[in-house]
Amino acid sequence: MSSLPKVDLSFLDLVDRCDNVHLRRDNAGLYDAAYNSERLVPLYLSESPASPVIGLLKPAIVDQLKAENERSKQIGVQELWALNLDASEPSRASFRAYLDTPSKRTAAMKELCERWRDTGLFPDVCGPKKWRAEMYPVYADPLGVHDHPLLAGYEDGLNYAFEMERSACALFGVVTYGVHMSIYEEIVEDGRTSLRIWVPTRALTKPTFPGLLDNTVAGGIPSGMSVFECLVKECMEEASIEADVVTKHSRAVSSISYFYRTSKGWLQPEVEHVYDIAIPSGVDHAPFTPRPLDGEVESFEFVSHERLLEQLRSGLFKPNCALVIIDLLIRLGYITPDSEPNYTKIINRLHGSFDYDKW
Incomplete structure (x- = not known):
């Protein structure tokens, strides 16, 4: 032995x-008290004030989403991300309103994550050596029902919000199962x-x-x-x-x-x-x-x-x-x-x- x-x-x-993340919220924002008080930005499903929050974003990802919107402008396509980062209001990020179905969000995330993989943007997370080629579900209510369009036969009104590459989930702070x-x-x-x-x-x-x-x-x-x-x-x-x-x-x-x-x-x-x-x-x-x-x-x-x-x-x-x-x-x-x-x-x-x- x-x-x-x-x-x-x-x-x-x-x-x-x-279980090593301990969040606190104050007038200045949301932080992980156990990690150098790093400021985090909630990721919402949509721009609606009633939208559920589905993830948490580190500063590096927030900066990258800004860069993604600039890239979209340069190549003449719609921006993916609605970003409200004004210090006078609670920070938030979300999909743009036109990404209003699970299939549209899934397609957008597929293109994004594969491009990040191919350009080596976050190699320690979703680079070629970390890529799993396996899709994980993201739910509007992370603690709610595990439904899916393939099981239900439709996608409207489900808790299922979209799916994305497994290795990239930690970049967006979404709950996995x-x-x-x-x-x-x-x-x-x-x-x-x-x-x-x-x-x-x-x-x-x-x-x-x-x-x-x-x-x-x-x-x-x-x-x-x-x-x-x-x-x-x-x-x-x-x-x-x-x-x-x-x-x-x-x-x-x-x-x-x-x-x-x-x-x-x-x-x-x-x-x-x-x-x-x-x-x-x-x-x-x-x-x-x-x-x-x-x-x-x-x-x-x-x-x-x-x-x-x-x-x-x-x-x-x-x-x-x-x-x-x-x-x-x-x-x-x-x-x-x-x-x-x-x-x-x-x-x-x-x-x-x-x-x-x-x-």
């Missing part, structure tokens, strides 16, 4: 590493319960968090795909777990939400839908044993509770995956109000609302 880094992170420390699942076993012997959980190591070729530990199965939810459909897909692609095993044994048990700022300073609020598979006692383990398939996982290890805690406290997990593990340990009763002094803080932080009322 390899030795682990000499770090001793608390459960609250692990939450802080992931994923699904995570833990496959675990609990064994009771001599009155004691022992826990083991399947933990993968991310491939070194992954564009994000290479080599870190992950949840048994995890993935972002593409536009137009239901949560459970995505889970089934990821189980086979990442872990070789058959669909009938997932359908029969998985349970939707939780969701966690947090506001994450990346190491490069980009804003990524996320909601993760959480599932479990508890391996039944006395059954063949083979159907529940994950195996790498699509190259996104280096290997899987069936980790003991003690080893799991060492890995967590050593900071070896991808930040949001550590939160999913903490959520699991709370639900299974391994972290309790009596054993964890920050229990209430942790519970509340695992189910945050991104300070959405301040946007």
Whole structure:
């Protein structure tokens, strides 16, 4: 067994590493109090005063949207962005009024993001090496229904607002969505319960968090795909777990939400839908044993509770995956109000609302 880094992170420390954006609003504007009081501009869906806010923009993106409008003027096309940046009024940005349908917004964002990719404008986020070629949904109400024109058969009146390239979502501070699942076993012997959980190591070729530990199965939810459909897909692609095993044994048990700022300073609020598979006692383990398939996982290890805690406290997990593990340990009763002094803080932080009322 390899030795682990000499770090001793608390459960609250692990939450802080992931839920690391703390907004405040005053007369001068909206800021992230935890990041040099950087001023942020809300992104609205339309120019209407009643428009919902769908994202948050860093100064670098606001400046780029100004440049995009200048470019549009120079080439004789309509501007994409309505920008109100007068210091005497609350700052805001939005799509121009003519971009009034999901398909129009999607087309505009597709052209924009692909051009930024091809010109190398933000290579650390959506450059060629970071490009995912996967569309993510953006909703008028980020905490509302996950509908889609392909599922509804129409696009008017939906919560779905448009879709955009996955890698570029953090540039616009829009909420993204994923699904995570833990496959675990609990064994009771001599009155004691022992826990083991399947933990993968991310491939070194992954564009994000290479080599870190992950949840048994995890993935972002593409536009137009239901949560459970995505889970089934990821189980086979990442872990070789058959669909009938997932359908029969998985349970939707939780969701966690947090506001994450990346190491490069980009804003990524996320909601993760959480599932479990508890391996039944006395059954063949083979159907529940994950195996790498699509190259996104280096290997899987069936980790003991003690080893799991060492890995967590050593900071070896991808930040949001550590939160999913903490959520699991709370639900299974391994972290309790009596054993964890920050229990209430942790519970509340695992189910945050991104300070959405301040946007």
